[in-house]
Amino acid sequence: xxxxxxxxxxxxxxxxxxxxxxxxxxxxxxxxxxxxxxxxxxxxxxxxxxxxxxxxxxxxxxxxxxxxxxxxxxxxxxxxxxxxxxxxxxxxxxxx
Numbered sequence: 001x002x003x004x005x006x007x008x009x010x011x012x013x014x015x016x017x018x019x020x021x022x023x024x025x026x027x028x029x030x031x032x033x034x035x036x037x038x039x040x041x042x043x044x045x046x047x048x049x050x051x052x053x054x055x056x057x058x059x060x061x062x063x064x065x066x067x068x069x070x071x072x073x074x075x076x077x078x079x080x081x082x083x084x085x086x087x088x089x090x091x092x093x094x095x096x
Contacts, residue, residue, distance in 0.1 A: 033062075043068065044075050 035043075047057045047068055054072070058065040075081045 040071050041075075041080070044071050044081065047072060048081060 043057060043061055043063070046052055047054045054068050055065045057063075058068040061068075
């Protein structure tokens with residue numbers, strides 16, 4: 001078998017180009033920041049304020065929204081804050 005009859009050697013004589021892909025390293029996870037109870041209370045109060053958005057408050061504080069939702073649930077279950085419906089009821093009863 002000569003060179004003309006061998007398709008493998010024929011295809012190997014052509015120039016080929018290769019693209020080398022590189023990847024950026026994945027950033028390491030941030031170290032959790034310890035927040036005082038007073039700081040948590042301030043952030044939760046801001047999220048409960050009229051027009052307050054949990055996502056916007058969390059973003060401005062550098063928190064994951066799920067963390068702020070967890071703090072809100074804890075504050076509600078501990079009785080630290082009252083649900084909005086209870087606040088409205090208390091205000092209505094106080095005015096009557």
